Amino acid sequence: MTTTAMGAPASEDVARALRALADPLRLRALSLISASPSGEACVLDISELTAVSQPTVSHHLKVLRDAGIVTSERRGTWVWYRLAPEHQEAVRAVLGAFATVDARPSEAIPDLDGDLDRIAADLAPRYPTIDAARVRDVVRDSATALARTSGLGARLVNLTERFARQRLDDLVRIEGGTAVPRVLFVCVANAGRSQLAAALLQRYAGDAVLARSAGSAPAPTIHTHVRPELDALDADGFPKPLTDDAVRAADVVVTMGCGDVCPVYPGTRYEDWAVGDPALASPEGVAAIRADIDTRVRNLLPTIGVS
Structure with missing residues (x-):
């Protein structure tokens, strides 16, 4: 008053x-x-x-x-x-x-800022070549990007830490920190095709290659019929947005029906795979799509130096 x-x-x-x-x-x-x-x-x-x-x-x-x-x-x-x-x-x-109160139930986080600060503090010593303020920015930007599809529940905190680690790894690679070849698979939702391709490549190549995946418009979760296929490959993937640094850090970028969303950088090899979308496919259809991706991944291996 x-x-x-x-x-x-x-x-x-x-x-x-x-x-x-x-x-x-x-x-x-x-x-x-x-x-x-x-x-x-x-x-x-x-x-x-x-x-x-x-x-x-x-x-x-x-x-x-x-x-x-x-x-x-x-x-x-x-x-x-x-x-x-x-x-x-x-x-x-x-x-x-x-504002009208949203009646949908949601999972609240008592102190999201505190969680993000904790993640940044934990990650900063693991990336000594990256300024601590930059680490903090990556963590908070990752949370913002994932909140669009993941909501504000405890799941967001876990996924933010994983996504931020990947992005910081990308920054280290861009600075010349690692020599292991990287392959980035990109589709629209990052909930099916690109997840399967990354999981299969990692299964076959092991530590000789680092496989990543991303989406131009990530879905909230992995497609229902794709999850069992990923579980069988021991792959714990989650949909995440495409970042410029992920493309810059990759030696090979494989697109799968996402159009011209990837920036093009000199020295990066680009391929486009015409692979079916498992979003609305039956379990049998998903199995056929996985088989197609499997063949393509096997053919990709020798071109990146993996026998």
């Missing part, structure tokens, strides 16, 4: 902020930024979750930024947005007071 009347300058500032908030998409964007595990989001995140084009999202975020409600920072290809520190409390109060 205020004890004094609002002055003219303050009322103008508040009115400007309220005008910026008076749009459903902007409120959704602020809600997504506020709910993000890392406290930030990029245009792609908001566009995917609101089904609105990226230019439209960029326009609305510019309105919020011009009103001082969010701040922005360009990192690589994307501009990341956060709530302005001086407005965090007010924005969250507005969102909490007026």
Whole structure:
């Protein structure tokens, strides 16, 4: 409760902020930024979750930024947005007071920030060539990327640690830290074809090759009929998004129906496999797709120096 009347300058500032908030998409964007595990989001995140084009999202975020409600920072290809520190409390109060409560059950994490800081602290000594601040950024960015499909439950913490380790390994490889050949398999959902290919290659090649997989639009979980095939290969994969560093760290990139989503780098070999999608296939269909991938993987082995 205020004890004094609002002055003219303050009322103008508040009115400007309220005008910026008076749009459903902007409120959704602020809600997504506020709910993000890392406290930030990029245009792609908001566009995917609101089904609105990226230019439209960029326009609305510019309105919020011009009103001082969010701040922005360009990192690589994307501009990341956060709530302005001086407005965090007010924005969250507005969102909490007026937002409709989602009735769907969810698994809460008491201290996600603490979990992410713990992961970063555990990983930093394992990667002495990477600055600790960079390790922390990778951990938080990994959590943000996985939260789109994994939710905010305890599963997110476990998957974040695994995904961050892979991404930090990629950074070490880019810096010339390892000589083991790497093969990256990419499909759309990273829930079937690419998972099977990576698991089969790792089974046949062992420590002679490092197989990775990723998706241009990862699914929440592995396809139901694919999971038994992965279990039979002792592969504990999970859908994860394609990153630029994963491509840069790979010697061979194999795409499977994901279109032209992979950046192209000199010195990296690219192949495209026309393999069936197991998403809607029967168990018998999945077995046939696995057999096709198996043959292709066996043919790939000698081309990467594995007999």
